[in-house]
Amino acid sequence: MRPHPGNVRDExxxxxxxxxxxxxxxxxxARYAPRVADEExxxxxxxxGAVLIEGPRACGKTATAHQxxxxxxxxxxxxxxxxxxxxxxxxxxxGAAPRLIDEWQTAPVIWNHVRRAVDxxxxxxxxILTGSAVPPDDxxxxxxxxxxxxxxxRPMSLFELGHGTGQVSLKDIIESEPxxxxxxxxxxxxxAELVCVGGWPGHPGSSPEEAIRVNRSYVDDICxxxxxxVDGVRRDPRRVRRFLQSLARNVATLTSLxxxxxxxxxxxxxxxxxxxxxxxxxxxxxxMVVEDQPPWAPHLRSRSRLRVSPKRHFVDPxxxxxALDAGxxxxxxxxxxxxLLFESMVIRDLRVHAQAMGARVYHYRDxxxxxxxxxxDAGPGRWAAFEIKLGxxxxxxxxxxxxxxxxxxxxxxxxxxxxxxxxVDRGYGYVRPDGVSVIPLGALGP
Numbered sequence: 001m002r003p004h005p006g007n008v009r010d011e012x013x014x015x016x017x018x019x020x021x022x023x024x025x026x027x028x029x030a031r032y033a034p035r036v037a038d039e040e041x042x043x044x045x046x047x048x049g050a051v052l053i054e055g056p057r058a059c060g061k062t063a064t065a066h067q068x069x070x071x072x073x074x075x076x077x078x079x080x081x082x083x084x085x086x087x088x089x090x091x092x093x094x095g096a097a098p099r100l101i102d103e104w105q106t107a108p109v110i111w112n113h114v115r116r117a118v119d120x121x122x123x124x125x126x127x128i129l130t131g132s133a134v135p136p137d138d139x140x141x142x143x144x145x146x147x148x149x150x151x152x153x154r155p156m157s158l159f160e161l162g163h164g165t166g167q168v169s170l171k172d173i174i175e176s177e178p179x180x181x182x183x184x185x186x187x188x189x190x191x192a193e194l195v196c197v198g199g200w201p202g203h204p205g206s207s208p209e210e211a212i213r214v215n216r217s218y219v220d221d222i223c224x225x226x227x228x229x230v231d232g233v234r235r236d237p238r239r240v241r242r243f244l245q246s247l248a249r250n251v252a253t254l255t256s257l258x259x260x261x262x263x264x265x266x267x268x269x270x271x272x273x274x275x276x277x278x279x280x281x282x283x284x285x286x287x288m289v290v291e292d293q294p295p296w297a298p299h300l301r302s303r304s305r306l307r308v309s310p311k312r313h314f315v316d317p318x319x320x321x322x323a324l325d326a327g328x329x330x331x332x333x334x335x336x337x338x339x340l341l342f343e344s345m346v347i348r349d350l351r352v353h354a355q356a357m358g359a360r361v362y363h364y365r366d367x368x369x370x371x372x373x374x375x376x377d378a379g380p381g382r383w384a385a386f387e388i389k390l391g392x393x394x395x396x397x398x399x400x401x402x403x404x405x406x407x408x409x410x411x412x413x414x415x416x417x418x419x420x421x422x423x424v425d426r427g428y429g430y431v432r433p434d435g436v437s438v439i440p441l442g443a444l445g446p
Contacts, residue, residue: 032063033201035160036356036446037153041068045098045125048149049118052104052129055153056288056315057226058218060201061130062102064153069128071095075110076103089113097126104129118147133230134286154291155199155316157349159445162204163194166445168429170353173419173437174378181429184442191390191425192328195341198318199348208328215322219244222289231283239269241323243280247290247312248320252340252347254309254365257281291315293347296362296375298414307365317344335390342390343373346423346441350374350386353446364405372405374423381415386439388423398422399436 044051045068053061066072073081073092081092085107093099093113104110114127129148158164167181186194193208196215203211222244223237246263261277284290292310314320320341321327331338350361359378364385365371374386385405387398402420409417421437429443 032067033156033160033162033204035060035064035153035156036352037064037151038067040151040356041065041128044149044151045128047124048147049121049124050114050127050129050148051098051125052131052148052150053153054131054134054150054288056155057132058200058202059132059153059155059315061132061153062100063201065100065102065128065130069098069100071097072100072102074102075106082107085110090117093117093127098128099126100128100130102130103132105131105133115147132288133226134288152355154348154352155318156201157199157352157444158194158345158442159349160352161199164442164444166443168439168443169445170350170359170376171357171446173384173421174357174359174376174382176418178431179419179421179429179437179439180431181440181443183426183428184440185426186440186442188332188425189328191342192331192338195317195331195338195345196321196326196328198316198321200316200318212318212322212327215318216325219319219322222284222287226287227280227283230286231279233279233283235280236269239264239272240280242266242269243272243277244284244319244323247314248323249337250312251317251320252311252313252343254307255312256309289315289319291351293361293363293374296364296372296377298364298409307367309365311347311363313344313347316348317341320344339390342425343388346386346388347374349441349444350376353444354378356446366408370401370405370408372402383415383417384419384421385417386421386423390425392424392427395422395424395438399432399434402436403434 041051041053041064053065055061075081084091089110090113092110101110101114114129118126159166165181165184168179173179197203197208197211198215203214223240227235227240242264243260246260250260257277258274261272261274264277265271281290291313293313294310295306295308297306331341347361354361354376357378359376362375362377363371363373364375372385373388375383376386377383385402387402389395389398399422406417406420419437420435421439423439423441423444425441427438427440429439431437
């Protein structure tokens with residue numbers, strides 16, 4: 001079911017005064033769309049003294065935190081608060097709990113003060129921190145273990161955006177419930193627009209053209225300033241853009257960084273080494289712009305060898321589209337690339353829904369060429385495998401591949417799969433006679 005977090009705030013803030021809240025910073029509460037992560041935030045606040053919400057810029061961290069916060073300080077714009085941190089950081093932490101400290105990484109010293117305040121104050125749920133980048137000194141600061149829980153917020157899934165019915169729950173799939181949904185029809189043109197617009201919560205109400213313009217500006221910011229801001233290294237914006245474009249062309253593939261480095265090298269940008277390519281990728285990871293999909297490593301019955309390369313993904317496929325200045329018509333002219341972007345969008349949605357139940361999303365490939373697009377692993381003996389196909393004509397091929405994969409896994413050590421499924425762009429949700437489920441993306445929910 002679609003989450004409705006509007007009623008949970010009072011459960012966490014029973015002691016907070018109603019007049020402690022400040023007007024939100026660039027947030028229209030009346031237009032807030034419930035997120036799958038809302039319930040996770042509530043649970044984290046009940047379990048720890050502070051919660052850190054991390055995610056890429058513009059994914060809705062502040063708005064999500066605002067639903068639960070009783071008081072707020074915005075460190076990216078509040079010069080007085082930044083000045084006070086240099087003199088008496090404790091005063092910035094004063095306020096009704098949970099207190100939202102937005103864009104904390106702009107004043108990294110506040111981290112240790114939050115940690116100490118959590119130690120000194122009784123109870124749970126004192127602070128919510130948000131951040132869209134990992135500060136340069138992240139490796140040296142205290143981890144906050146046992147005091148500060150981390151919650152990753154991604155761009156919104158189709159279900160959260162209101163483009164999905166949620167009739168097929170990923171949680172129900174993991175609990176071995178049969179797949180069943182009424183017909184969901186997302187036209188190819190509509191899907192192309194959804195990929196290009198992306199899951200950014202600021203876009204609903206905008207035209208596809210307006211949203212795409214904003215996404216391109218986002219990529220421009222990454223190239224010109226964001227990477228330097230996160231790692232302190234001055235980089236040629238042209239090289240950063242070429243790097244993003246190479247990742248965009250190879251989205252949802254196992255392309256190596258060496259290949260990306262060769263792709264970036266040219267007479268106008270010079271050569272790029274593998275070491276430099278790794279540094280670029282690390283900086284993009286710290287910005288939370290890219291999120292590669294790690295390989296799954298099950299025990300196998302056969303002598304097949306597992307491939308250990310990650311699949312390349314942006315946190316939202318719209319970044320790939322924007323990096324190449326593409327649009328819906330571009331996708332419709334290049335159906336192979338459109339298929340990869342569709343797969344990346346499905347991975348985004350699976351990650352959103354899997355996180356809600358503590359599961360992770362992997363991929364599988366071995367040396368025989370057998371591969372599975374997504375493995376949702378919810379813990380020992382609870383895993384499901386999915387192929388992702390744009391178009392209904394390849395369902396039989398995908399089902400055959402899934403059954404072959406299931407036969408290759410040593411289920412005596414990994415457990416039987418709770419489900420095998422083919423996620424497609426449209427149609428009905430049902431279980432085939434061979435036991436493989438067919439799941440239209442527009443029906444998928446948490």
